[in-house]
Amino acid sequence: MLIDFLFELRRQRVNVSSHEWMGLMEAMGKGLHNSSLDGFYRLARCICVKDISDFDAFDQAFLSYFKHVYVDVAAVTDDLLDWLRDPNKFDGLSEEERKMLQSLGLEELKRMFEERLKEQDERHDGGGKWIGTGGKSPFGHGGYHPSGVRIGGPGGGRSAMQVAEMRRFRDYRKDRVLDVRQIDVALRGLRRLGREGAVEDLDLDQTVDATCKNAGDLELVYTPPKRNRMKLILLMDVGGSMDPFSRLVEQLFTAASRTGRFASFEHYYFHNCVYENIYEDAAFHKPVAVADLIARTSRDERLVVVGDALMHPGELMSPGGSIYFYHHNAAAGATWLRRLEDHYRFTAWLNPEPHQYWPRTTIEAIASIFPMYHLSLEGLEDAIRHLVRGGQRPDPVGAEPFS
Amino acid sequence: MSDAFNQFSGTTTYIASDDLQQAVNVSCALEKPLLLRGEPGTGKTVLAENVATSLGMELISWHVKSTTKARDGLYVYDTVARLHDSRFGDADVKDISSYIKLGPLGRALASDKRVVLLIDEIDKADIEFPNDLLTEIDAMKFFIDETGKEIVAKERPLVIITSNNEKELPDAFLRRCIFHYIDFPDTELMTKIVRVHHPNMEEKVLDQCLELFFKLRDVPRIRKRPSTSELIDWIFALRKAGVDISRVGSGIPFLGTLLKNEQDMAILGNN
Secondary structure, eight states, rough: HHHHHHHHHHHHOOOOEEEEEEEEHHHHHTTTTTTSHHHHHHHHHHHOOOOOGGHHHHHHHHHHHHHOOOOHHHHHHHHHHHHHHHHGTTSSSSSSHHHHHHHHHHHHHHHHHHHHHHHHHSBSSSSSSEESSSSSBEEESOEEEEEOOOOOOOOSSSOOOHHHHHTGGGGGOOEEEEOHHHHHHTTTOOOOOOOOSSOOOOOOHHHHHHHHHTTOOOOOOOOOEEOOOOOEEEEEEEEEGGGGGHHHHHHHHHHOTTTTTTSSSEEESSSSSSEEEEEESSSOOOOHHHHHHHHOTTTTTTEEEEEOOOOOOHHSSSSOOOSSOOOOOOOOOOHHHHHHHHHHHHHEEEESGGGGOOTHHHHHHHHSSSSSSEEHHHHHHHHHHHHHHHOOOOOOOSOOOOO | OOOOSOOOOOBBBBBOOOOHHHHHHHHHHHHHHEEEEESSSSSSSHHHHHHHHHHOOOOEEEEEEOOOOOOHEEEEOOHHHHHHHHHHOOOTTTOOGGEEEEEEHHHHOOSSSSEEEEEEEEEETTTHHHHHHHHHHHOOOOEETTTTEEEOSSSSEEEEEOOOOOOOOHHHTTTTTTTEEEEOOOOOHHHHHHHHHHOOOOOHHHHHHHHHHHHHHHSSOSSSSOOHHHHHHHHHHHHHHOOOGGGSSSSSGGOOOOOSHHHHHHHHHOO
């Protein structure tokens, strides 16, 4: 049943709705799939998939649903018969080969074919025996065998199965980590619109009022257009265990610091854990007291921390636990983190470490203080939703790891 | 396959891949908008022009900007002009309809013939923009509140929407579209495309140009990789200046037509 393909797609997390499925059925009713598997592949893809990041999942679903169809012996038999009936196709064979083939006979050939299908448990390219592509076996397609039987797929070009199997769109998957542009796109969601700045829009109601008051003589009133009033504070962990992620953090910073994006944007650095001071520069020369930051900024500003949250438990939990030998912190790192989280109404911690490393580490402890998200496109989108609307925090470690 | 289907197969100046042709034809047959995505410069906008030419329909373009509102596409009610007119009394202020100007979408729906409507770079506008268009695109009709007039499409226009992926488009909107991602052409298709624009070019020179071009695209860490349109411009510049590509050593002439920012130039210099 074709409907199983729908469920296979949904299982692969391609978000196909019944609306699209009906569209596909209508299209097939009109014969738009050209009665071929290739046509169906293209048709189904352009109707069901709406984002290149889902192409790979679609390919996988297609492969898993149609791999049995592909080697459907009954459908292939006609091809075999045709091939055997057509004497022209024997041209490329040597005398010996021809004899050998004739000696095989049709039944024999069919039997061999089925047997090999059974023996073969995966796709095969090249080689001289298995059914597949590019080989010298008489079965398969795109091969060198002078008179091979082509199974499925049109000659020349790439068949749907081949396209699906190449999985060319793997790189576009969403759970992959991001580039600046993608972060840019995601950050556009982070906004709170309000009217301020130069007056440009005509305010109709006010104009009517003003004109009335002006004894009917026209008085035009303009208001400022809507602008983003979101204020953002970005706190970045640099150095040490964060080095492998420095490029990622740099990209996030680049995207966030674009001028005009936020009403105000401040960024600070820390190493490993936040104590009484954070720094304006990544070289830790210009300290800013966390207490000052808290006193100076309003609760409505959004705080985003980027860090791997991995450290020795002592660095987080005990006073004097700072990674720097000469630095004695009177309050534990966890205390400072909690103060920050308490002050701001909306906070998020973005962690580049994959979910599976979170349990039973300091990440788990920090995730119980800050709402923590994985620094991937999906995680970032979730974090932004939380920053804009608040609502339920993610489960510190229960968050399902996607692999 | 019916005759009504399979109408579009590229034009003499536009080479469309099989996938793309099918997507256009599916969108045509199902009367659903076609959403095109892909790298900048892969011919998303040009496609609409060529679909219009090849199907013999009029093209109405709507170039979306960051300030565009969905309603602007339907109609604009010029209140200010009417107010001003009322002040000086030099036009018929009572006739509201003369102050209503149809936008591109409005014109496409009001047209007597089937037209191609291009909504270019839909992602430039506000995030909610596509959602505001849902009803109009679904029902292909709209209401002018000021005059109480309803405009219903006689022929559903063929809608082509392009997006540069700047913003995520809402699901409800996507569900109504046919989607196609214009993949970057491979060498074979690219040869065909260049041939269309430069028909009398020597085989060898073309091959060399393409080799250089694809090598350039493969340079790691380049931010803005050159696209098809840039390749065509570059070849045009080369031919105009009469540069023999086979004699050029390590440097690439007219690099400025291919790379558009200093960092990329610097990266190339280092390699």
